[in-house]
Amino acid sequence: MLTIGEFSRLTHLSIRTLRRYHEGGLLEPELVDASSGYRYYTADQIPTAQVIHRLRELDVPLADVRRILGASEPDQRAALVSEHLVRLEAELDRTRVAVSSLRRLLAPEPAPLQVELRAEPEVTVAAVEDEVDSEDVGTWFAGAMAELDAALGPVTDAGPPGGLYDNELFENGHGRLLLYRPSPEPPQRGRVRPVRLPAVELAVTTHHGDHDGADVTYGQLGSWVVANALTVAGPVRERYLVGPRDTDDSTAWRTEIGWPVFRVTTDLR
C-alpha cells in the first residue's frame, strides 16, 4: 500500500491533483481509512495514473478521460479519442486564424493601393453639417461648398476642403454629412459655423480621378483595413486635394480618403 505522497512521486501527479481525481471518480484509491481519511493506493494503479497523465497532457477533458477509462471496447476508446482530436483541430484552426490576424496587425500586407497611417490632430474649421439622404449628396455638396466659399472667400492657403461621412450614410442611405474648409478664425454665417473636428487616427489612401469611381477605392481601403488593422467606428473623412475647383481635367483630381482606425504599428512601409 502506498500513501498519497509516495504515489504522487511515482506517477508525477501532484497530491492535489490525485485528490481531485479521487473526488471526480477518475482514480479511486484502493483503500480509504475510515477514521483518518488517509488515501492508500496500490502499485497496480500506477498504469491507470500514467494513462490519465498522458491523456491530460493531450488536453483531453477529465470527463472524457473518465469515459475512456470506463470504456471496455477499444473501439469506444478510439471514438472518444478521435472526438477530442476533432475538437483540438478546430481549436488549432481558430488559433491559426488569430495568429495570422495578429501578424497582419503588426506587419500589414502591402496594399494594392498606397495606404498610410496618420494621426490627425484636433482642428477647428468652418463647416456646414446636415442630415442627408445619399441620393441628395451631390446637390447638397454643391450648395454647401458654395456657402463655404461665400463665407470664406474663394482663395485660401489654409488647406484643401474636406468632408466627414457618417457610416449610416452608406449603411442606411441616410446620415450626417459635414463639409468644411480650414480657417484660422471660422466665421458664423448662414449654415456655416465653426466646428471642432476631434483628433483621430486614420488609414489614408488617395483616390485618383472623378469621384464617381471612388466607391472602388473605398472598397479596397475598407477591406484592407478590416484585414490589416483594428477598425474603429466614426465618420470616414475625405479631403479634396485637387478637385473641380482647381482644374477641369477630372483625371488630375485627387481625393484623400481616411478610415478611422486604432493604431498599433508605428508606420506602414
Add this chain to the structure above:
Amino acid sequence: MLTIGEFSRLTHLSIRTLRRYHEGGLLEPELVDASSGYRYYTADQIPTAQVIHRLRELDVPLADVRRILGASEPDQRAALVSEHLVRLEAELDRTRVAVSSLRRLLAPEPAPLQVELRAEPEVTVAAVEDEVDSEDVGTWFAGAMAELDAALGPVTDAGPPGGLYDNELFENGHGRLLLYRPSPEPPQRGRVRPVRLPAVELAVTTHHGDHDGADVTYGQLGSWVVANALTVAGPVRERYLVGPRDTDDSTAWRTEIGWPVFRVTTDLR
C-alpha cells in the same frame, strides 16, 4: 448618453461583459449615476469597445487589452500585441504536437518491425520466480527451466514457455524475474509453484534469432510504443516460441516480446 442596454446592442458586447469591463477598469462608463448606479456611455466609447472586442476575439487576455489601450505609443502597443502573438504561437505548437500524438494513437505508424496489439487473458501457470541480478539471468534461466521441465515433463502441448521481466531489472540491474510453462494443473514442487498471471494488453513483436540481439528489438518496440500508444507500467513479457530446446539453429529461434499498453485502437494493420 446611452444606457448599458443600448450600448450593448451597438457594440455586440453583452451587458454582463460590459459590467465586467467596467469593474476591471477596461471600459469605464462616461457617467455612473450615484443614486441609481446606472451606467451611461457615450457614442465616443463605441470605438474603444470595438477595439476591445477585436482583441478579445484574438484571445488577448484582458490584462493585456487594458495595457494596450493604456499605451500611448503605437510601438508599445505593437510590443504588447507581439508578446501575445508569441504566446499564441507557442500554444499552436503545443496543440499541433497533441494532435499528431493523438493521431498516431489512433492510427499508429507502420513499424519497421511487425507490431500487434493483443489482449492477454488471465492464466494460471507453473512458474519459478526470483529476485535476480541482471548478470545472473542466464544461469538462473537455465536452472529455472530445468526445474520446470523436471516438474512438468519435457513434452507438453499446453504452449510455449514464457517469462516476465520486471522493469527494475533493466533500470537498476536488479529485479524480479518469473519463468513459466503453461500447465492445466500446475504442480508445486521445489521452486515451481502455481502462479496466476494477470490479464494484460500487450504490444507484441517477434524477435528472430539468438537472444543476444534482443536488446535491439526491445529498443525498437519500446520507442514504437512510446510514440504510438499509451505505455503502462508492468513487467515486460516474453514467450519462447522456438528456442534452443526445439532446434540448434539459432537463426530459427523466435521470441515474442510483449510490452504492456493501454489499448485505444482495435487493431494494427
Add this chain to the structure above:
DNA sequence: CTGGTGTCTCCCCCAGGGGGAGAGTCCAGA
C-alpha cells in the same frame, strides 16, 4: 399612478488546477 421593461448587486456555475490555514495522523527515535 401603474405596469412592463431595464438595470442594479449578489451569489453560484463551468474547467483544472494552485496556495494556504488549521487540525489530525503516522512513525521513528529517545
Add this chain to the structure above:
DNA sequence: TCTGGACTCTCCCCCTGGGGGAGACACCAG
C-alpha cells in the same frame, strides 16, 4: 511511552472569462 517532525486531511479563496438566475430598484409611457 512520549515527543517532534513530516505527512495528510478538509475547507476556503484565487486564477482564466465569462453565463444563469434571484430579488430589489429605476425608468418611462400610457
